[in-house]
Amino acid sequence: MKHILIIDLHAQADELFHQLTAQGYYVHKVNNAFDALVKMETLTLEAILLDFAVPKMDSFWLLVARQTSTPVIVIADVNNELERINALELGADDYLSHPINVRELQLRLNVLKRRSQGSVSDDMRQHVSFDDANYTVNLIDKSLVLTQTEYRLFKYLFEHQGEVVTKAELQQRVLHKKLGRFDRNLDMHISNTRRKLAKGNLPRDLINTVRGQGYSFSF
Incomplete structure (x- = not known):
């Protein structure tokens, strides 16, 4: 309301x-x-x-x-x-x-x-930095340690903040392969990243699901 x-x-x-x-x-x-x-x-x-x-x-x-x-x-x-x-x-x-x-x-x-x-x-953008060597995202006073794939997904979405990035684009740009009809690999990585955000007391909805289209990053 x-x-x-x-x-x-x-x-x-x-x-x-x-x-x-x-x-x-x-x-x-x-x-x-x-x-x-x-x-x-x-x-x-x-x-x-x-x-x-x-x-x-x-x-x-x-x-x-x-x-x-x-x-x-x-x-x-x-x-x-x-x-x-x-x-x-x-x-x-x-x-x-x-x-x-x-x-x-x-x-x-x-x-x-x-x-x-x-x-x-x-x-918020001014308080976010990326450590490519250790796959770590620093958000204000918190550090988020990710796997290499999770890190690349997070960074790609962040760099396209405010845009809707399709699953096909993420699959091609980050995972370097075409999106298969029954491929859930990308969804699994996004889910794991959100779980780590929540565990680190950071908002899960930094990464938003846009139904039928893909994902977007938003503060």
Whole structure:
């Protein structure tokens, strides 16, 4: 379930609440900074929709104090250029004015999500290194020792991060033979690699199965 937090007092917020709920979001509506911070601490949020006009809100302090990377979109009654600049300077990720078009809001949320995922991925890439001599992958503060084949599979998928690599391509490029109709050798190596990831307290889903197509590497 995608959770969205609305921090607002206006009647328009009730309409937005119902529209987002109809789109499958689980919407939480609060009208003060304290309740907002509680929600932010206890929920995994897709986004925070924030009205700068909420009394005693001190939105600046909310934006500074939040301990989350959740995108914050400021909602205003009018499209005020100075307020929009102020909101972005204080740390907001985007700005919208009433009336809110839910479709536009969803598109903006998708853009913010892709941007966030790309940022996380780039940061993680900087903390991954490969030891070709010992078939070892170093991920931040952990080392993953693999067999030669597992290591080459992992490295190939990592180098093609974000792409779907077919089984046939992996079989040809890494195992250096054509993929047979009943060949499960590749699946076995992927399964063993995932098991070693889990044993090393690393996420198994670094290597994802794309049903009917192949595998992809993603943080």
